[in-house]
Structures are given as C-alpha cells and as structure tokens.
Amino acid sequence: xxxxxxxxxxxxxxxxxxxxxxxxxxxxxxxxxxxxxxxxxxxxxxxxxxxxxxxxxxxxxxxxxxxxxxxxxxxxxxxxxxxxxxxxxxxxxxxxxxxxxxxxxxxxxxx
Amino acid sequence: xxxxxxxxxxxxxxxxxxxxxxxxxxxxxxxxxxxxxxxxxxxxxxxxxxxxxxxxxxxxxxxxxxxxxxxxxxxxxxxxxxxxxxxxxxxxxxxxxxxxxxxxxxxxxxxxxx
Numbered sequence: 001x002x003x004x005x006x007x008x009x010x011x012x013x014x015x016x017x018x019x020x021x022x023x024x025x026x027x028x029x030x031x032x033x034x035x036x037x038x039x040x041x042x043x044x045x046x047x048x049x050x051x052x053x054x055x056x057x058x059x060x061x062x063x064x065x066x067x068x069x070x071x072x073x074x075x076x077x078x079x080x081x082x083x084x085x086x087x088x089x090x091x092x093x094x095x096x097x098x099x100x101x102x103x104x105x106x107x108x109x110x111x
Numbered sequence: 112x113x114x115x116x117x118x119x120x121x122x123x124x125x126x127x128x129x130x131x132x133x134x135x136x137x138x139x140x141x142x143x144x145x146x147x148x149x150x151x152x153x154x155x156x157x158x159x160x161x162x163x164x165x166x167x168x169x170x171x172x173x174x175x176x177x178x179x180x181x182x183x184x185x186x187x188x189x190x191x192x193x194x195x196x197x198x199x200x201x202x203x204x205x206x207x208x209x210x211x212x213x214x215x216x217x218x219x220x221x222x223x224x225x
C-alpha cells in the first residue's frame with residue numbers, strides 16, 4: 001500500500017512570495033489533515049478535510065493561507081504572501097480507523 | 112482543552128541502557144494515545160497506539176508504553192537502546208471516536224552515546 005505523498009520536499013522562497021504544497025493521501029482515506037511543525041515543536045493542525053469538505057480550519061491563518069481538496073482526493077496548501085515565521089515543515093496526513101499516516105513533509109524556508 | 116506535556120526536551124542514554132520517555136496528557140474524554148518517532152528530515156512514524164483494553168501496549172522496534180489513567184500518563188519504554196533509536200519522539204492524543212486531529216507534545220530528542 002502506497003503511503004502519503006507530498007511534494008516538493010524542500011522549498012526556499014523570499015518573504016512576500018507565494019508557495020504551494022501538494023499532498024496525495026492513501027487511497028480510500030476520506031480524512032486529510034495539514035499540520036505545521038515549527039522547529040523544536042510538535043505538529044499543530046492547520047486544517048482538516050472530510051472528503052472535499054472542511055471540518056476544522058479554526059487554526060488556519062486565513063489572511064495568507066488557503067487549502068483545497070478537490071474531488072476528495074489530492075489537496076493543496078497555499079501561502080500568499082509568505083512571512084518569515086512561516087518557515088516550518090508542513091505535514092500532510094490521512095486517516096482511517098482512528099490512525100493517522102503521515103507523509104514525509106515539505107520543509108519551507110522563508111528568507 | 113486537550114494538551115500533551117513531554118517534560119524532557121533532550122535525553123542522552125548509553126547504547127544498551129534502558130529508556131523511559133515521559134508523557135502526560137490532559138483530555139476530557141476517553142483518549143486515543145500515540146507515540147511517533149521522527150528521524151531528521153523524515154516524516155512521523157507510528158511506534159504504538161493505545162485505544163482500549165490492555166494498558167501495556169507493544170509497538171515496533173522493541174518499544175512499549177503503559178497507559179495509567181490515574182496519572183494521566185503514557186510513558187514510552189525500551190529495555191535496551193540501539194544507536195539507531197536516536198531521533199525525536201512525540202506523544203500525541205486524539206479522540207476515541209477517531210478521525211479527529213491529534214494534539215502533540217513538543218517532543219523529546221533522544222541522543223545515544225557509545
């Protein structure tokens with residue numbers, strides 16, 4: 001069974017630029033999460049999807065972050081414009097039967 | 112509000128020595144508890160999980176954890192540490208209903224010395 005795929009693995013941008021991350025969850029997993037992991041901290045939820053609907057985006061900075069999950073499969077997370085404090089690893093996870101499976105993450109550096 | 116506390120930021124142990132990583136949680140409902148491991152540049156790998164039943168759970172790579180409801184703890188243990196165990200370890204809690212976001216602790220970094 002293929003795992004959660006994410007791309008790109010690394011991204012370096014300058015502040016005020018935009019960036020997008022892509023996630024392909026495990027086949028058949030209806031629930032998808034995006035987490036932000038700042039260096040030295042545990043992951044924190046940004047947004048949760050159930051199929052193509054948003055379940056929880058209360059912690060998503062909506063003035064600059066957006067996410068979508070078209071057709072209930074792949075998802076993209078966008079930041080526009082990026083700030084220095086957005087430097088982090090962005091983890092995508094999908095879940096089934098209460099267990100979450102994580103992708104390798106995208107490491108974003110904002111200069 | 113749900114929270115997870117990992118009191119030890121960094122632990123160093125000798126190869127072959129035993130290991131215990133501490134985790135305390137605050138959760139209003141019946142929790143699902145998890146331990147994940149993260150190697151540098153890698154994603155999170157599930158070591159073990161507790162949903163219900165036997166409070167001592169076995170995981171991969173020789174790890175085990177014990178759920179103690181009275182102490183709100185879910186400590187991770189390994190009887191003999193290998194150099195390859197050096198990594199960051201995260202404790203997490205979620206709802207027993209499943210399919211809800213996990214709340215993570217800040218992690219404990221494990222270093223292994225010869």
